[in-house]
Amino acid sequence: MPPDAARRSDRSRLAVLTAALELVEELGYAKLTVEAVAARAGVGKQTIYRWWPTKGTLLFDAFVELRAAGRDVRPRGELGDDLKLELREAIAELVERRFDQVCRMLVHEARTDLVTLLLTPRRVVLEQRLAEAGRAGEIRSDVDVPTAAELLLGPVYQRWLLRTGPLTGAFSDTVVDLTLRALRA
Structure with a gap:
């Protein structure tokens, strides 16, 4: 049975978001590159640019999506x-x-x-x-x-x-x- 493309996309999306937050913490915004995020996430640069036009929009989505999951009542x-x-x-x-x-x-x-x-x-x-x-x-x-x-x-x-x-x-x-x-x- 072929791999589920939707599952692969979700896995790649989460890997990219996680890599972006890790790298901005390690390097800072100015030194962060889409190439570095792609390498850490194990995806191509084109995958990132397909979903996010800039590193700013990528970081915003990463922060909102990954932070929201950790909020407890x-x-x-x-x-x-x-x-x-x-x-x-x-x-x-x-x-x-x-x-x-x-x-x-x-x-x-x-x-x-x-x-x-x-x-x-x-x-x-x-x-x-x-x-x-x-x-x-x-x-x-x-x-x-x-x-x-x-x-x-x-x-x-x-x-x-x-x-x-x-x-x-x-x-x-x-x-x-x-x-x-x-x-x-």
Whole structure:
């Protein structure tokens, strides 16, 4: 029986996405080449160009597709602890070389639409948790939830983008504590 072409394509696609993330972490965006990705993935360059017109689109797809698979839903705890955990995870993601390389490349290319797509899942989780807190009376009922989520994430993303100081858990915990003072009933 001949090999299933669809299965082979899925296997090749996953190999290319994985190779792209590994190589951007090892080499950085500037030194990453489609030739290197093809060699590591065991596919031809033409296969990559058939699916992705640029290394930027390849990295974007790799990051979105492979990162999305690892996101867990966890039980809820105390509001401050949940928010601190989420911001600490945001920081861990931002300082991860592959994320940093992909996002900085997208920012450099003025692809804020793609940066927004990469950052949206984190904001959505915060909005959901804050909405639950509003229904439970943990924060004021008049809180604008999307704005409150941006109030939490904004300082973290600004510090990452502008490199104005270290991205640490202590920093993000302070952001949560200050924000909750403003949001609590």
